[in-house]
């Protein structure tokens with residue numbers, strides 16, 4: 001049995017997440033970040049970007065399913081979807097499970113992330129050749145700045161933490177470009193980090209979305225064992241006033257594809273905001 005471990009230390013909460021690894025499979029320093037791939041003993045492959053755990057074979061379904069299906073079943077009829085970031089292609093695969101989606105563009109700044117995913121997480125990339133998919137490489141900030149007004153139904157921001165190239169995906173200026181690009185009824189969802197460790201970030205994120213013109217917000221927590229604290233969230237914002245607790249529950253219950261985590265019941269449960277989060281977001 002290997003006695004080599006990979007640890008991501010999380011200074012903010014004095015905690016760490018570790019996986020037993022057998023060997024490093026690959027490493028590349030792209031113009032944007034350092035990407036490492038490890039083989040683990042029990043969690044399949046592991047992708048790490050600049051020291052932060054991104055994806056493991058074993059547990060990525062929590063994140064990808066919640067990032068895609070919660071917002072898509074909240075929108076009335078999503079046809080045009082844009083994913084900013086998401087270079088491992090797992091969110092794209094989930095988006096394309098929805099037969100009503102006609103176009104899904106994935107715009108990640110770093111081609112190397114997708115090349116590594118194709119090699120070490122091929123199952124996440126299995127829909128990349130779907131005729132409805134466009135996989136492109138550009139800065140998501142520039143992509144949204146140039147997007148035609150009222151051309152997108154759902155924007156999914158599947159980014160790294162708000163440092164380095166992803167820093168500009170968490171501010172008012174970026175959200176203003178998203179707001180303009182959304183059609184009436186449009187929704188934005190952003191991965192919004194740990195509700196246990198970074199509730200201030202979630203509050204600031206919602207504030208920046210509000211300042212950019214978004215009206216209603218809902219933060220849905222979900223488990224994500226490989227991320228700091230093991231408890232993660234996504235925040236949905238609506239272009240116009242609407243009840244984000246209302247989703248196409250009957251459609252979600254009759255979804256024409258299998259999932260590992262997301263169901264209509266899980267979606268409903270994630271809408272019940274825990275009191276600590278209600279209090280922290282009201283501060």
Ligand code: SAM
Nearest residue numbers: 085086087108109110113139140159160165166
């Ligand atoms: N699930 C992960 C998490 O929450 O830690 C995120 C996974 S995904 C691999 C994050 C992606 O965001 C990376 O591939 C990175 O290249 C991309 N990214 C960071 N900044 C970006 C930007 N400005 N525009 C587009 N993509 C960006």
